[in-house]
Amino acid sequence: MRSLLRQPxxxxxxxxxxxxxxxxxxxxxxxxxxxxxxxxxRIALLWETQMxxxxxxxxxxxxxxxxxxxxxxxxxxxxxxxxxxxxxIRRRLVQKLNFIAESDPVAxxxxxxxxxxxxxxxxxxTLPERLTFSQxxxxxxxxxxxxxxxLASGADxxxxxxxxxLNRNYSYRSALDLNSTFGLGFAxxxxxxxxxxxxxxxxxxxxxxxxxxxxxxxxxATPFFAARDKVVRDYSQANKKSARQRYVxxxxxxxxxxxx
Amino acid sequence: xxxxxxxxxxxxxxxxxxxxxxxxxxxATALAGCSDQAAPEQQAATAETEIHSQAVNLATAxxxxxxxxxxxxxxxxxxxxxxxxxxxxxxxxxxxxxxFAKGGTVVHPAGFDMTLNRPLDxxxxxxxxxxxxxxxxxxxxxxxxxxxxxxxxxxxLGDAADRGRKFYEIFDFMQxxxxxxxxxxxxxxxxxxxxKAAANRHNDPGNFTTFIAYEYTTSDRDQGxxxxxxxxxxxxxxxxPFSRIDSQNPEDLWxxxxxxxxxxxxxxxxxxNSNGSNGSMFALVDWAGNPLDSAYSEQRMRNxxxxxxxxxxxxxxxxxxxxxxxxxxxxxxxxxxIASRLESxxxxxxxxxxxxxxITLQDQQGFxxxxxxxxxxxxxxxxxxAGDEDNYWSKVGLRDSDxxxxxxxxxxxxxxxxEVYADTYFNQxxxxxxxxxxxxxxxxxxIYDAFRRKETFGTTGPRMxxxxxxxxxxxxxxxxxxxxxxxxxxxxxxxxxLAQSAESPEFIAWVARDAMSxxxxxxxxxxxxxxxxxxxxxxIDVACSGGMAVDLATxxxxxxxxxxxxxxxxxxxxxxxxxxxxxWRDPDFDPNQNAFYYVRALENPTCRWSTWDxxxxxxxxxxxxxxxxxxxxxxxxxxxxxxx
Numbered sequence: 001m002r003s004l005l006r007q008p009x010x011x012x013x014x015x016x017x018x019x020x021x022x023x024x025x026x027x028x029x030x031x032x033x034x035x036x037x038x039x040x041x042r043i044a045l046l047w048e049t050q051m052x053x054x055x056x057x058x059x060x061x062x063x064x065x066x067x068x069x070x071x072x073x074x075x076x077x078x079x080x081x082x083x084x085x086x087x088x089i090r091r092r093l094v095q096k097l098n099f100i101a102e103s104d105p106v107a108x109x110x111x112x113x114x115x116x117x118x119x120x121x122x123x124x125x126t127l128p129e130r131l132t133f134s135q136x137x138x139x140x141x142x143x144x145x146x147x148x149x150x151l152a153s154g155a156d157x158x159x160x161x162x163x164x165x166l167n168r169n170y171s172y173r174s175a176l177d178l179n180s181t182f183g184l185g186f187a188x189x190x191x192x193x194x195x196x197x198x199x200x201x202x203x204x205x206x207x208x209x210x211x212x213x214x215x216x217x218x219x220x221a222t223p224f225f226a227a228r229d230k231v232v233r234d235y236s237q238a239n240k241k242s243a244r245q246r247y248v249x250x251x252x253x254x255x256x257x258x259x260x
Numbered sequence: 261x262x263x264x265x266x267x268x269x270x271x272x273x274x275x276x277x278x279x280x281x282x283x284x285x286x287x288a289t290a291l292a293g294c295s296d297q298a299a300p301e302q303q304a305a306t307a308e309t310e311i312h313s314q315a316v317n318l319a320t321a322x323x324x325x326x327x328x329x330x331x332x333x334x335x336x337x338x339x340x341x342x343x344x345x346x347x348x349x350x351x352x353x354x355x356x357x358x359x360f361a362k363g364g365t366v367v368h369p370a371g372f373d374m375t376l377n378r379p380l381d382x383x384x385x386x387x388x389x390x391x392x393x394x395x396x397x398x399x400x401x402x403x404x405x406x407x408x409x410x411x412x413x414x415x416x417l418g419d420a421a422d423r424g425r426k427f428y429e430i431f432d433f434m435q436x437x438x439x440x441x442x443x444x445x446x447x448x449x450x451x452x453x454x455x456k457a458a459a460n461r462h463n464d465p466g467n468f469t470t471f472i473a474y475e476y477t478t479s480d481r482d483q484g485x486x487x488x489x490x491x492x493x494x495x496x497x498x499x500x501p502f503s504r505i506d507s508q509n510p511e512d513l514w515x516x517x518x519x520x521x522x523x524x525x526x527x528x529x530x531x532x533n534s535n536g537s538n539g540s541m542f543a544l545v546d547w548a549g550n551p552l553d554s555a556y557s558e559q560r561m562r563n564x565x566x567x568x569x570x571x572x573x574x575x576x577x578x579x580x581x582x583x584x585x586x587x588x589x590x591x592x593x594x595x596x597x598i599a600s601r602l603e604s605x606x607x608x609x610x611x612x613x614x615x616x617x618x619i620t621l622q623d624q625q626g627f628x629x630x631x632x633x634x635x636x637x638x639x640x641x642x643x644x645x646a647g648d649e650d651n652y653w654s655k656v657g658l659r660d661s662d663x664x665x666x667x668x669x670x671x672x673x674x675x676x677x678x679e680v681y682a683d684t685y686f687n688q689x690x691x692x693x694x695x696x697x698x699x700x701x702x703x704x705x706x707i708y709d710a711f712r713r714k715e716t717f718g719t720t721g722p723r724m725x726x727x728x729x730x731x732x733x734x735x736x737x738x739x740x741x742x743x744x745x746x747x748x749x750x751x752x753x754x755x756x757x758l759a760q761s762a763e764s765p766e767f768i769a770w771v772a773r774d775a776m777s778x779x780x781x782x783x784x785x786x787x788x789x790x791x792x793x794x795x796x797x798x799x800i801d802v803a804c805s806g807g808m809a810v811d812l813a814t815x816x817x818x819x820x821x822x823x824x825x826x827x828x829x830x831x832x833x834x835x836x837x838x839x840x841x842x843x844w845r846d847p848d849f850d851p852n853q854n855a856f857y858y859v860r861a862l863e864n865p866t867c868r869w870s871t872w873d874x875x876x877x878x879x880x881x882x883x884x885x886x887x888x889x890x891x892x893x894x895x896x897x898x899x900x901x902x903x904x
Contacts, residue, residue, distance in 0.1 A: 165772035183775035205775035
């Protein structure tokens, strides 16, 4: 039976038979093809988009003739049910319907809804430990140590350190950020329990650094207000998925499915 | 890695002002981190005052760094929707590509994991427009397109050789009159919609920027490569991308882009692999063979402000035959036309020569069709950026997934005739490159504006940073406000400087190393000028490592002695610089000449990817290939407009 199913000629017979029956059943007078002003405009616009200029009268005439022919063939193909056997058309139509199903009817969800969504997906809004600090860069360890002494005796940090492409102040940098900016192993040298006083020198790919931590944010959830934009995006993404799911479930509920 | 986004705080402040003060202070501190001058306390105090008066849009105005930050990305990435990538075994989607760029892991078709050691700042998936999604559909035995004769074998692709054959079969078919037979618009629309949606889904202002993009993959009649990536500014793009099947003529692409722009869809195109164009990318005639004119020049520059200078398929700065006096010109030269074994002729194929021809046209006819900036990118066909020598998976899936296939490690059995290595051109490919911009913040608008300003640079992979300014009253090098003052008093890369006196303007070239790569060896300025109708070029070292001085007779730094142990790829410690900075005047400056200047900076030598392959396989590196390379960065040029 399996090998029989693989015979293209057998398929051809079945399909042409089905088409014959379908054809016989629906041979009423076909609906007229109407070239409305809207159709004309659409055809002209399409030409314009592709060619960069609007079609001449002759061009428009032959475009319309082509459209009429295409429309007639399209209708006949649909009437014969040729679309039903084509998995590309099938997939394209499903994609279009998915798009409709996913389109979110609620423009701006209530904050309460968003907050609930945020709470149940809190891992997506959790930030690693982040350091906010000032740093001074020195080419030599000895100059870094001398500057540390000077700072201890009240020197102004703005007058110390070399001018480099590194920033003097960084905010909310994770260990990954720090290692990427200063070199592997840099983050682990910093004592995160010492705030507001200069520490170091710590070696990096650029030299030696004195660091003054202004604050250390522990690993924590981004507050809802700060995460709100991302929550809105994520919520709408998730909503599309569930809207599609509901749409499909609803469809399936109202469709008899027989597995034979 | 996630970071509090200043933009999201900013938006919040716009929506509701009666807010926890602590949040305001936090935001203000974050802003202070961006501009490195003001102390955080001062910024916080200002912010506090402003919030109390409730009179200002606090964060959107200040969140951006006026001195601009360097952001690194890849604008040339193929996924399963590209006809060739799919044949090569790539099943990674645009979503997978963006997840990878943000630090995630993607599995190579050969089975190993691909992960970056740190995320990128921006990424653009750029699949081939023609046959976009079609080959993937051919592999689905239920699809109509799988029944086309050219689809034969698509459901049962085998080894690297089999995939190579199928690639050339489709590639050849695409160049026949029958090409449109399989260019199914419905399949293409569906793939393109997914690509657009994925880009918009992953765009995260402040943290990670994506661009809707695609590749216009055309060529001339002799397989001279004319490929371009088209990058869209916004979150919408036309229903279908314009492809070579619409027209092989790049001037038609520009028309299409112009017409999109009139309808509010802004985009730019970035040519790549001019090295494989056989002289056609920067030819001095148009598609029809006529000499270039100002209308051509304007249209080209309106649509193509940038060119890709380096990528896996070689580097397009210059060629030893074109720049015989540049000792670093023989670098990652890819000799062939793209996807062929035909030689590509150097004339008309390299960027520096195009710059020279451009200023010559400017000098003689008053227009310059080659006044573009530069970026690097990878051209990966695995969905995954491939610019790290020691973390390299090349770019064509199962065809070059290990050292044997890419010709860096000997075959198990020598070929007929005794050849020890695979017969392939993948050994001519390199681990490169990165696109970089100076932009106020990591958002589409800010980065795209940098593309348009040509305030861009390209690297062969390391995240080196280059600043480049020219002007008549530039600050001193140790000025703590150097960048702000140089922006105010000069022009930066991508710009034009009007010659104002017989004196040379000042140039500041400032380069910082990548903290995770090798230190710097030297910074060079490359000058091109027109004298008596003839274009000339010169490479001038302006800053040397180890505090050494440039020999003014040769314009060269002394050898800094940096070396590489190719037994284990370790490099000399304590040689090379973290930063190099120079203020330079051109002793041969002539205010009546058209000229350009750009920066090239070199790292100390490191192992090439092929040497890493050999070390890991426990074999000797191949004798007929470079064992080490000097990774480098190129800035976009500054052009001099003559005084008269």
